Amino acid sequence: MMTRGTTSRPAAALGAVASAAAILAAPMATPQPAAAGSSGDTQGAKVTIHRISTEGTGKAVGTITLRDSPHGLLVIPNLKGMGKARPHAAHVHENGTCAPAERDGEMVAGAAAGGHYDPEGTGAYTGPYLPGALGDLPNLYVEPGGRSTIPVLAPRLSVSDVRGHALMIHAMPDRYGPRTADDGGHGDHAHSHGGTRAYCGVIPEG
Numbered sequence: 001m002m003t004r005g006t007t008s009r010p011a012a013a014l015g016a017v018a019s020a021a022a023i024l025a026a027p028m029a030t031p032q033p034a035a036a037g038s039s040g041d042t043q044g045a046k047v048t049i050h051r052i053s054t055e056g057t058g059k060a061v062g063t064i065t066l067r068d069s070p071h072g073l074l075v076i077p078n079l080k081g082m083g084k085a086r087p088h089a090a091h092v093h094e095n096g097t098c099a100p101a102e103r104d105g106e107m108v109a110g111a112a113a114g115g116h117y118d119p120e121g122t123g124a125y126t127g128p129y130l131p132g133a134l135g136d137l138p139n140l141y142v143e144p145g146g147r148s149t150i151p152v153l154a155p156r157l158s159v160s161d162v163r164g165h166a167l168m169i170h171a172m173p174d175r176y177g178p179r180t181a182d183d184g185g186h187g188d189h190a191h192s193h194g195g196t197r198a199y200c201g202v203i204p205e206g
């Protein structure tokens with residue numbers, strides 16, 4: 001008799017866990033409009049990412065899918081051949097091109113993409129969670145084996161904000177620190193913001 005009372009309790013607890021899981025899973029199943037003031041872009045955008053160099057655009061390393069969520073822009077990488085395990089700076093850059101350009105008399109990979117997407121002209125590169133350039137994304141983590149598949153969230157952006165701009169991945173992590181005087185506008189000296197521009201794709205227009 002006593003066992004009946006005690007066994008029903010774990011069963012009820014399991015039921016509660018299952019329904020909590022169902023509630024948590026529900027918002028993930030259907031694309032939701034972005035909280036960030038857009039009308040929502042249920043299609044999302046798929047960006048083919050290429051290796052880039054001073055010579056131009058090289059071979060593709062995979063794709064990054066961008067999708068609106070109730071909490072902002074989801075950045076979902078599916079990349080391989082990215083070298084050793086480490087974080088890499090990722091930003092939305094102003095211009096929709098991954099081409100090299102000349103800077104101070106030297107060709108620089110990806111320089112035609114311009115600086116970080118910063119529609120309000122803040123000039124602050126403080127990362128995804130502080131006021132400043134909207135193009136500052138969380139670092140993308142390359143796993144051992146050279147794959148990158150872990151989604152990150154950019155809370156202040158939506159898919160419609162970033163269409164037509166470049167999605168840039170740098171060789172080094174972004175430390176979101178203040179720039180030094182010799183950064184030269186996000187060139188190779190801008191190590192606190194990821195250093196060399198290494199991979200890039202243009203985010204397609206709707």
Ligand SMILES: [Cu+2]
Nearest residue numbers: 090091168170
């Ligand atoms: Cu960048």
